Amino acid sequence: xxxxxxxxxxxxxxxxxxxxxxxxxxxxAERMAVRKSWMRSKAIQSSRVVARFFVALHxxxxxxxxxxxxxxxxxxxxxxxxxxxxxxxxLKTVAICEYGxxxxxxxxxxxxxxxxxxxxxxxxxxxxxxxxxxxxxxGNINYYHKPLRNGKWAVTYEEWPEEDYPPYANGPxxxxxxxxxxxxxxxxxxxxxxLFKMEDVSMGMWVEQFNTTTPVKYIHSLxxxxxxxxxxxxxxxxxxxxQMICMWDKLKMGKPHCCNMR
Numbered sequence: 189x190x191x192x193x194x195x196x197x198x199x200x201x202x203x204x205x206x207x208x209x210x211x212x213x214x215x216x217a218e219r220m221a222v223r224k225s226w227m228r229s230k231a232i233q234s235s236r237v238v239a240r241f242f243v244a245l246h247x248x249x250x251x252x253x254x255x256x257x258x259x260x261x262x263x264x265x266x267x268x269x270x271x272x273x274x275x276x277x278x279l280k281t282v283a284i285c286e287y288g289x290x291x292x293x294x295x296x297x298x299x300x301x302x303x304x305x306x307x308x309x310x311x312x313x314x315x316x317x318x319x320x321x322x323x324x325x326x327g328n329i330n331y332y333h334k335p336l337r338n339g340k341w342a343v344t345y346e347e348w349p350e351e352d353y354p355p356y357a358n359g360p361x362x363x364x365x366x367x368x369x370x371x372x373x374x375x376x377x378x379x380x381x382x383l384f385k386m387e388d389v390s391m392g393m394w395v396e397q398f399n400t401t402t403p404v405k406y407i408h409s410l411x412x413x414x415x416x417x418x419x420x421x422x423x424x425x426x427x428x429x430x431q432m433i434c435m436w437d438k439l440k441m442g443k444p445h446c447c448n449m450r
Contacts, residue, residue, distance in 0.1 A: 193223040195264035198292060199235040204312060205363075206294035207239040208284030211265075211302040212272060213246030213255050218302040221429030223262065225436035229308040237308055238292045241265045242280045244272035278387040282376050285369035296324075297369045299391070300361045305417070305424040305435050307444060314409070314422065315363060323404045324365045325395045327357025328412040348384065355406060356392025358414040361423030364395065371398045417446035 211219055219241055231237040243265055246252050259265035268283050270276055281299055288297035296315050300306055318324050333353045335343040372394050375381040384390045395404055409422065417424035417435075421444060427435065434447035 189261060193220070193227075194262050195240075196233055196235050198238065202293040202295060203236060203238050204231070204294070205237045205296045205298060205308075205315070206284075206288035206292050207237065207298045207300060207306065207308075208266075208280075208287065209239060209241045209300055209302050209304070210277065210280055211241040211243050213243055213251045214248075215243075215302055216254070216258065217429050219258075219265075221432035222302060223264070225432040226306050226308060226439075227264075228436065231308050231312060237312070238294070239264065240287065241302065242268055242283055242287075244268050244270055244276065244280065246272060275385045278383050278385065278390045281387045281391060282372060282381070285364075285372045286376075289366060289370050289373055293366075294369075295366055296363050297366065298361065298363045299359070299387075300423060301359065301425070303425065303427050304360045305421075305427045305432055306361065307422055307439065310411075310422050310444070311363070314407070318365075318405065318407070322365065323367055323398070323402050324407060325357060325362070325368065325391075325404055326364075326407040326409070326412075327362030328410055328414050329355055329357045329406055329408040330392075331355050343386075353389050354392040354396040356389050356395075358412065359386075359388035360414060360425035361412045362388070362391065364391070367402065368395055368398050368404070419446065420444050421446070 227239055232239055241264060243255060259267060266287060268280055284299050285297055288294040315326060334351060335348045335353065382393060384393065398404060411422040413421050413424050416426055424446065430449060431447040438445045
């Protein structure tokens with residue numbers, strides 16, 4: 189519990205990028221690995237980029253007590269007021285959009301997971317290629333994916349009656365422009381937002397809806413890794429705390445390389 193890992197103060201005025209990181213109440217080790225690795229990037233330390241963990245309430249009271257202490261000490265946790273469950277993850281995504289718009293006035297909003305390693309400078313470079321003011325949706329985008337109707341990840345016809353999902357970016361790391369996030373928050377507040385248990389598909393659905401009135405530029409890159417890590421990645425998924433620290437050590441030496449140990 190060193191003050192070295194506390195979140196830097198918010199700056200006055202808008203920020204370039206807000207990163208919302210989905211986490212679970214008992215994932216202290218994962219959060220510490222993020223704090224000690226890519227959250228140390230210059231863009232975050234200078235407050236041009238802001239990152240926060242979004243955590244729902246845990247079933248065990250002692251976990252929630254420790255979480256509250258952690259949030260107060262590090263200043264980088266947003267506790268959302270409902271019990272954690274897979275079907276409610278989509279509400280965390282709405283909360284990320286809301287925080288990015290209302291609390292930090294971010295130009296772009298990114299969603300990732302607490303086992304995602306983010307090369308913050310590379311992500312910033314990628315979104316700066318876009319014309320200012322454009323509506324964009326950036327990530328590893330799936331086209332013409334069909335719902336699984338059987339097995340562990342089965343989706344019923346009641347939940348999703350259509351044959352295909354809309355184009356959607358994989359959940360471990362994607363970015364939307366602020367006007368898309370504002371549309372999501374506005375429709376949610378009006379009780380008009382369609383919610384689906386898979387949060388990344390939900391975002392694809394909302395972007396598709398937004399796209400009917402305002403053209404959206406879809407930017408697809410495999411460097412937003414869905415599984416594991418590739419050389420010169422923008423984001424790497426399923427990274428253990430040890431791998432996070434290892435990747436950060438390599439990145440500080442100017443080498444965006446993967447770490448293969450667990």
